[in-house]
Amino acid sequence: MVEAVSVRAIRVTSNGGPEVLSFDTIEVGAPAAGQVRLRHTAIGLNFVDTYIRSGLYPAPAPFPFVPGSEGVGVVDAVGEGVTEFKVGDRVGYADPIGSYAEQRLAPANRLVAIPDGISDTIAASSILKGLTVRYLLRETFRVGPEHTILFHAAAGGVGQIATQWAKSLGATVIGTVGSAEKAEIATSLGCDHVINYRTEDFVERVREITGGAKVDVVYDSVGKDTFPASLDCLKRRGTWVSFGNASGAVPPFSIGILNQKGSLYATRPSLGGYVAERAELVEAAKDLFDVILSGKVVVAEPQTFALADAADAQRALEGRHTTGSVVLIP
Incomplete structure (x- = not known):
C-alpha cells in the first residue's frame, strides 16, 4: 500500500x-x-x-x-x-x-x-529546451548545409543548444545577443556571426553579413522587441518562426505584411504540437x-x-x- x-x-x-x-x-x-x-x-x-x-x-x-x-x-x-x-x-x-x-x-x-x-x-x-530545438531545426524548418539562419538570443538556454545543433547540420548561423559577454559565449559555441542588438542594428548587420541575400529562416523567442524587424532579415519566401515572448507578446498585425515583405511564411509553433x-x-x-x-x-x-x-x-x-x-x- x-x-x-x-x-x-x-x-x-x-x-x-x-x-x-x-x-x-x-x-x-x-x-x-x-x-x-x-x-x-x-x-x-x-x-x-x-x-x-x-x-x-x-x-x-x-x-x-x-x-x-x-x-x-x-x-x-x-x-x-x-x-x-x-x-x-x-x-x-x-x-x-x-x-x-x-x-x-x-x-x-x-x-x-x-x-x-x-x-x-x-x-x-x-529536455524542454532541447526538444524545442529539435522541432525547430528538424521539423518546423528543416535546416541543412544550404541554409543561413538567424537565431535570436543565441546565448540563452535554447540558443546555446540550437547554435551547436544547427552547426552540426552544416548551417551558417547568425546569432543575436544582448552583451559582449554573451557574444563571446555565442562565438565559442560556433556562431559564424554574432550581432549585439544593443549596440548594432541587427537588420543592417544581417544584410552586410549576407551580402544582401538575407537569411532563410529567423528563429525568434524575443517577441515584441524584434518584430517586425525580424521579417526584414528574411529572403523572399523565407520563414519567420515565433516561438516565445521574452520581451512581451508580438502585437497584432495585418497578414498582408507577409506579402509586402516578400511572400513570407510565419508560424507560431509549440512543443506540444510535435510530441x-x-x-x-x-x-x-x-x-x-x-x-x-x-x-x-x-x-x-x-x-x-x-x-x-x-x-x-x-x-x-x-x-x-x-x-x-x-x-x-x-
Missing part, C-alpha cells in the same frame, strides 16, 4: 510578479492507474513559467497551483498498468505542469528514461540525447537555485541576468 507524502512545493497564488510565488507544504498521493510518483532531483526553469505566472498565458488550473513543466527524478511508486518504468528508474519530462515540487504524480506516457552519461542537472536543463503522441516524444528525446552523448551538442552545467528560492530565480531570468540554463534543486 503506497501512502501519501507531505512535500514542499512552490505555488502560484495569483497572476503577478515573482512575489506571487509561495513555498508551501502539499500532499502527494499514491499514483493512479497509468501514473508514477517521482522524487525530483532537478527541476528545469523556463521562460514559459514566467508567462503562466504573469498571466500572459492562461493559468492551467485554479489558484493556487504548482508551476513548472520540466523535471528529472527517480520513480518512487508506480500505478496500475505501468510497465515501461519501475521504482528506482531515472526519468525526465517536459510536461505536464507541476514540476516545482519535491515530489509529484506524473503520467507515465509523458516520461522518458534518462540515459547513462547525462547527469540529472544537465537533463533537467535540456503529442508517445511515439513522437520517444523519437524526439532519442534524437536529443543522441546529439548530447555524441558531443555534437555540449550542454553547460546550469546555474542552480534552491527550490525555495524560485522567485529569485525567476527574477534573474526575467531580468536577463542569467546565461544558459537555470535549474532548481529541491
Whole structure:
C-alpha cells in the first residue's frame, strides 16, 4: 500500500510578479492507474513559467497551483498498468505542469528514461529546451548545409543548444545577443556571426553579413522587441518562426505584411504540437540525447537555485541576468 507524502512545493497564488510565488507544504498521493510518483532531483526553469505566472498565458488550473513543466527524478511508486518504468528508474519530462515540487504524480506516457552519461542537472536543463530545438531545426524548418539562419538570443538556454545543433547540420548561423559577454559565449559555441542588438542594428548587420541575400529562416523567442524587424532579415519566401515572448507578446498585425515583405511564411509553433503522441516524444528525446552523448551538442552545467528560492530565480531570468540554463534543486 503506497501512502501519501507531505512535500514542499512552490505555488502560484495569483497572476503577478515573482512575489506571487509561495513555498508551501502539499500532499502527494499514491499514483493512479497509468501514473508514477517521482522524487525530483532537478527541476528545469523556463521562460514559459514566467508567462503562466504573469498571466500572459492562461493559468492551467485554479489558484493556487504548482508551476513548472520540466523535471528529472527517480520513480518512487508506480500505478496500475505501468510497465515501461519501475521504482528506482531515472526519468525526465517536459510536461505536464507541476514540476516545482519535491515530489509529484506524473503520467507515465509523458516520461522518458534518462540515459547513462547525462547527469540529472544537465537533463533537467535540456529536455524542454532541447526538444524545442529539435522541432525547430528538424521539423518546423528543416535546416541543412544550404541554409543561413538567424537565431535570436543565441546565448540563452535554447540558443546555446540550437547554435551547436544547427552547426552540426552544416548551417551558417547568425546569432543575436544582448552583451559582449554573451557574444563571446555565442562565438565559442560556433556562431559564424554574432550581432549585439544593443549596440548594432541587427537588420543592417544581417544584410552586410549576407551580402544582401538575407537569411532563410529567423528563429525568434524575443517577441515584441524584434518584430517586425525580424521579417526584414528574411529572403523572399523565407520563414519567420515565433516561438516565445521574452520581451512581451508580438502585437497584432495585418497578414498582408507577409506579402509586402516578400511572400513570407510565419508560424507560431509549440512543443506540444510535435510530441503529442508517445511515439513522437520517444523519437524526439532519442534524437536529443543522441546529439548530447555524441558531443555534437555540449550542454553547460546550469546555474542552480534552491527550490525555495524560485522567485529569485525567476527574477534573474526575467531580468536577463542569467546565461544558459537555470535549474532548481529541491
